[in-house]
Amino acid sequence: MLLELSTTIKHYEQGSYICTQNQDFNKIGIVLKGKVMCSRTCLCHNATFSHILKMYETFGEDLVCAGHDSLPYDVIALENTTLLFIKVKDLLLLGHPYSPYINKFLINLLSLIANRHLISTEQIEYTRIPSLKRRVAAFLLNQxxxxxxxxxxxxLSRCEMASYLSVTRPALSKVLSELKKEEIIDYYKDSFKIQNLDKLMQL
Structure with a gap:
């Protein structure tokens, strides 16, 4: 399938910006190696929404269906990263009946966009909860x-979880520590155990 498309493979060092918010962008990026963060700052709400992408996850696919030509977020390499870029125009032009692989790719792309939208909606719902303790409780209950x-x-790692909930890592660690002292939950790294479900639901 890649032979039918105009593709580019690029390498980025940890901490480097792959793309910046409002930059012209007409491709789909696929993470072949490493990890990137898509981050968008909403000035009116003084909040930052971010999403971590790992191997084989994509960004820019939302632009394909929306018809936009600029990114609404920054894309940053969290570690040394290799990306595959596919030109959007070529992808759309090749979506013909005689190209089953491209058609399958487009179907998967639409499914990906729908699932990504659900995740974004869920993240926004968390940020609407004013109490940080309740926000963390809502996340754990959802899990x-x-x-x-x-x-x-x-x-999610602890840092990724903090970013997902739009809080600082120290603030998240403090809340988790409080919940552990209250014997509502227990945890180790990215593993959690709900010890008192009723209390967690009442927060």
Missing amino acids: YEQTGQLLFTTS
Whole structure:
């Protein structure tokens, strides 16, 4: 399929900006190696929304369907990263019946955009909770509902979890420590155990 498209592979060092907010951008970026963060600052609410992308995850796909030609967020390499870029124009022009691989790619792309929208909506809902303790509780309860288990492991590191909830890492660590002292939860790294579900729900 890549032979049918105009693609570019680029390498970025840790901490470097891949793209900046409002920069012209007409590609889809795929993480081949490393990890990147998409971050957008909302001045009217004085909040920063961010999303961590790992290997084989993408960015810029929202621009494909929206028809925009500039990024609404910064893209930063969190570690040494290799990216594959696919030109949007070529992708759309090649979506023909005689190209089944491209058609399948477009279907998967639409599914990805829909799922990403659900995640973004969920993140916004968290930021609307004024109490940090309740915000963390809501996140943990959501993880519990998704897994059906009181003991679960999140896909986010502590730093990523703080970014996802739009709080600082020290503030998040303080709340988690308080919940642990109150014997509502226990945790180790990215693993959590809800010890008192009723109390957690009442926060």
